Amino acid sequence: MDTARAYYERHGTLAAPRGAAILDVQVGQWLTNIRRPGGLGKDPMRAERRAAALAAIDPDWNPAVLGWTVDWQRHYAYLTQLLAEGVRPTAIVPGVTRHGEDIGRWLATQRRDWDRLSEEQQRRLGELGVTKAPRARKAAAKMATAAGPRAGGTAFLKGFEALQQYIAREGVLPGRAGVQEMPDGEIRRVGVWLANQKQRRDKLDQEQRAALAELGVDWARP
Incomplete structure (x- = not known):
């Protein structure tokens, strides 16, 4: 358990990838093994004690019982940490990493594939302020029909x-450095x-602001 505790102290989660190592111990493989059925041992009482000890370190040490993967749990934990450190949600764009994981790209995928997430995953992300990505095509269609010559x-x-x-590509609003390659190159x-x-923004008309707001631009909302 000392190895698991040391990993948690460094990473804030026991959702370690299989190849993770700490204190010269392959902790990722060890955690993978004990998450398997029967991995905590054949003695029920001993297995219960070991599970309790792991839960005392990280309540979500075994994401499979929650209905999602270790990979999802690890990214979620790192996203939580970034936000707790004061990073603005809009600043977590593709390319923003933690411990080598691209949290920005993962976050964009969650927002884009929101309807594929379980209710509990949606709830957890929602508590962090994450929402479903806007339907860009719908907004664009409204812009074309409603805005017209104005x-x-x-x-x-x-x-x-x-x-x-x-x-539509990234699932999030761009940062200042964001670029988009159009179909014509x-x-x-x-x-x-x-x-x-x-x-x-004070010079934008109502249709322009409404179209931007539907794409998730907060400052364009009334």
Whole structure:
């Protein structure tokens, strides 16, 4: 248990990948073995004591009983840690890592595939402020039909198109460095464009702000 405790103190979770090692011990393989049926030993009382000792370190040490994978639990734990350290949810974009895991990309996948998650997974993520990714195509269609000639001209429409494609791809709003490659190969600096829209939000008309709000842009909401 000392090895498990040492791993938890460093990583904040016992959802270790199989190849993880600490204190010269292959703790990942050891945890994989004990999670298997009968892995805690044949003696029921001893197995119960060992399970209790592991739960005292990490209540979610065996994610299978919760209905999801060790990989999901590990990413969820790292996301929780990032948020607890004060990282803004909007800043956790693809490329943001913790202990070598791309938490931003994982988060984008959870938001995009929200309906595939269990109710408990949705509840846990919801408590962290994570929500389902907006339906970018629906927002784009509304923008095209409702905004019409008042959409702000070609520049706004081009930026909006890039934004909705970026969200469809990544599942999150872009940071300032975000870019989107369009079907014709053009690279659009969608993160800079969105930051510029925020600076000039008082000049956006109602349709523009409504379309941005439906894509999940909080500052565009009434």
